[in-house]
Amino acid sequence: MSGKRFLGGALALLAGSASAQDNNSTLPVNFGMVLFPSFQAFDVFGPLDALNVLSMSYPINLYLISSTLDPVSTAPRSAGMNPHNSNFSQALVPTHTFEDAPALDVLMVPGGLGTRAGDLDPTIAYIADAAGEAEYVLTVCTGSWLAARAGVLDGKNATSNKASWAGREGLGNGTNWIAHARWVEDGNVWTSSGISAGIDMTLTWMESVFGNDTATSIANKLE
């Protein structure tokens, strides 16, 4: 399925479908978000805030996972990324490292300028491991580049950020990159376009897993 445009689209989609999941015992419980320096804040917090609301209706756990337990900042990693010498960033506290993170039901990977860094091998190795165990993998924006490098998108349909579309070239073994999609679902792997598309994808994923009533209620709470 390719994503319709924006939250209005997601809501229209939600309104027309029946509950997809009535058996709570099979619902995902353990969610993990990978963090790396210079992640895009909205890629992380769009999906997570929809899930923050979900956590008041279902018993779910969140693990914020990075290379160390040091706070992970959105700050640009080079002067070239910050031409006006701004001092404008946010730092998020991880709960686990790649070494001690528990097994996940849902693995989430954000994008951001940090996906272009040269030191992401441990991050990609973790994504490969965690995706192998997870029931679902969700990526936002250029997070799909990391998933592709981890082999998660081999032979799959996927999408990525449109403003940096060329960056996906050569990534993924037989990956079919779909340019005109707000998000793409292929089996248990969901990939979305840039930034705000991530929340639309998350709401639609939530509908397919937790049912229409839950997803509509959460979309309304997010106004």
Added chain:
Amino acid sequence: MSGKRFLGGALALLAGSASAQDNNSTLPVNFGMVLFPSFQAFDVFGPLDALNVLSMSYPINLYLISSTLDPVSTAPRSAGMNPHNSNFSQALVPTHTFEDAPALDVLMVPGGLGTRAGDLDPTIAYIADAAGEAEYVLTVCTGSWLAARAGVLDGKNATSNKASWAGREGLGNGTNWIAHARWVEDGNVWTSSGISAGIDMTLTWMESVFGNDTATSIANKLE
């Protein structure tokens, strides 16, 4: 001005207007976001991620301001707020306390369940002080309750979260609470409705202060 609905509305608004601000020397530089336990993540990160993108085009600084420098969590503050015993939260690292924060050009106040807590007097005192010095005050969701308690909305038009609309009753001295608005601008004080309305308000505020081209470019980058 009352806000149109959602980002599509903000974009339509942006597309039709001329640049509002050509003199960089008068542009705001120092932005501060107030943090308190159990803030709503999207209220903080919707506006901040639009400003993260702006920081690549203009020299701006961000201060994350709370009662102490300890990380501030979105976690519910009581068992009653977390009926399914979820463990699902994010913790953000402040850069300054209420005591040592620098003077701000733009004061931002998020909402969230934490705005109902009983120990917010120092937060409200800080908002009163900082708003007196700031060129602009922007609140998201129930952040307007705190601004009202700080006297910032006295005699002003304002709005707040619609799902918790009754909570604004009695707040503000002569405040005209407008129910049917996605956001409200009254002089230098902008108040928005729940959660995702904050990013629409921020983009429109950005247009009025930094000009149409900048705001449209940022809205496009956020896809």
